[in-house]
Amino acid sequence: MSEAAAAASRPRRIAVEEAFALPAQLDAYRAADPRGDGDLRFWHNILSGAFPEVVSRLLDIGEGRIAMMDALGIDMQVLSLTSPGVQVLDAAAADALARDANDAIAGAMARFPGRFAGLATIAVQDPPAAVREMERAAGLGLTGIVVNSHTGGRYLDEPDFLPVLEAAEALCLPVYIHPRTLPPAAAGPYAYGLESGIWGYAAETGLHAMRLILSGVLDRFPDLRIVLGHMGEGIPYWLYRIDYMHALRARRMPDQPATAPSAIFRRHFHITTSGMNDPDALRFCLAKLGPERILWAVDYPYQEPEEAVRWIDGMALDDGVGIAILAGNAERLFRLSPLLETRS
Numbered sequence: 001m002s003e004a005a006a007a008a009s010r011p012r013r014i015a016v017e018e019a020f021a022l023p024a025q026l027d028a029y030r031a032a033d034p035r036g037d038g039d040l041r042f043w044h045n046i047l048s049g050a051f052p053e054v055v056s057r058l059l060d061i062g063e064g065r066i067a068m069m070d071a072l073g074i075d076m077q078v079l080s081l082t083s084p085g086v087q088v089l090d091a092a093a094a095d096a097l098a099r100d101a102n103d104a105i106a107g108a109m110a111r112f113p114g115r116f117a118g119l120a121t122i123a124v125q126d127p128p129a130a131v132r133e134m135e136r137a138a139g140l141g142l143t144g145i146v147v148n149s150h151t152g153g154r155y156l157d158e159p160d161f162l163p164v165l166e167a168a169e170a171l172c173l174p175v176y177i178h179p180r181t182l183p184p185a186a187a188g189p190y191a192y193g194l195e196s197g198i199w200g201y202a203a204e205t206g207l208h209a210m211r212l213i214l215s216g217v218l219d220r221f222p223d224l225r226i227v228l229g230h231m232g233e234g235i236p237y238w239l240y241r242i243d244y245m246h247a248l249r250a251r252r253m254p255d256q257p258a259t260a261p262s263a264i265f266r267r268h269f270h271i272t273t274s275g276m277n278d279p280d281a282l283r284f285c286l287a288k289l290g291p292e293r294i295l296w297a298v299d300y301p302y303q304e305p306e307e308a309v310r311w312i313d314g315m316a317l318d319d320g321v322g323i324a325i326l327a328g329n330a331e332r333l334f335r336l337s338p339l340l341e342t343r344s
């Protein structure tokens with residue numbers, strides 16, 4: 001069967017948490033944490049040569065990446081600058097690098113029409129600059145933003161960041177809250193490497209999402225959409241207990257939001273399967289949230305795309321559910337036109 005015939009006989013696949021890096025970003029990380037004993041320890045290890053293939057894959061948003069996508073039947077990647085993006089740099093450097101990152105995505109989208117979409121990088125630490133860059137990035141055709149969880153130990157529910165949430169809603173840019181290492185003040189007890197993807201990322205990113213939910217800030221932005229990777233960073237599993245404890249507190253503390261946290265979660269959040277190729281976890285989330293809230297993702301290049309494709313195909317989902325998770329939900333959420341399909 002030709003590649004075109006194979007593409008026509010399978011569901012369209014869009015992967016939505018797919019990372020890239022810029023050389024200037026990696027240089028900035030080297031300079032910011034030369035000894036690897038700070039916030040960027042993870043990057044110090046990577047840049048010291050621990051995972052050379054990760055670096056070369058991150059730096060390629062050209063032919064090499066397209067060849068991988070063709071070989072595995074991935075029609076489109078939604079690109080985002082790899083974590084922690086620009087949120088560890090000073091505000092001016094962050095804004096400059098954010099612009100370069102968004103221009104790089106727009107360049108890849110133009111060079112390979114229909115194969116890439118993008119989440120804009122913004123300097124969260126400078127909200128007016130972040131809003132300006134969101135407007136510019138939307139003009140370039142980027143259709144979401146990525147926020148690598150905390151910025152200097154601060155979270156999006158804080159009043160300073162209201163303009164960012166407001167712009168995201170107004171520009172129809174879903175906010176993908178992606179993990180990063182914990183703030184130093186919280187990282188102390190995370191021994192044995194627990195601060196990383198094995199546990200700390202989900203704890204940190206889940207905390208960020210729960211702050212948005214319990215602060216009540218989302219009530220002000222009814223059309224704002226938030227995306228969590230890694231099957232919802234644990235939150236779907238905890239929804240029953242979160243609601244139970246919220247109701248218990250709400251009886252005594254009238255300042256609690258009246259709406260159940262699970263209702264806020266179902267209204268504002270989508271989750272993706274990035275890095276969670278677990279059939280039981282997907283079945284649970286389908287039962288808990290419904291198929292329209294779940295999007296497929298690989299977490300390239302940190303996890304193997306071949307495994308993610310094999311896994312989702314092996315789930316043997318009903319046609320409608322499979323199509324929604326693999327592409328339909330991403331097309332709707334990120335306003336990706338199916339007409340951009342240009343495989344030949």
Ligand code: MN
Pocket residue numbers: 017019178229274299302
């Ligand atoms: Mn990721």
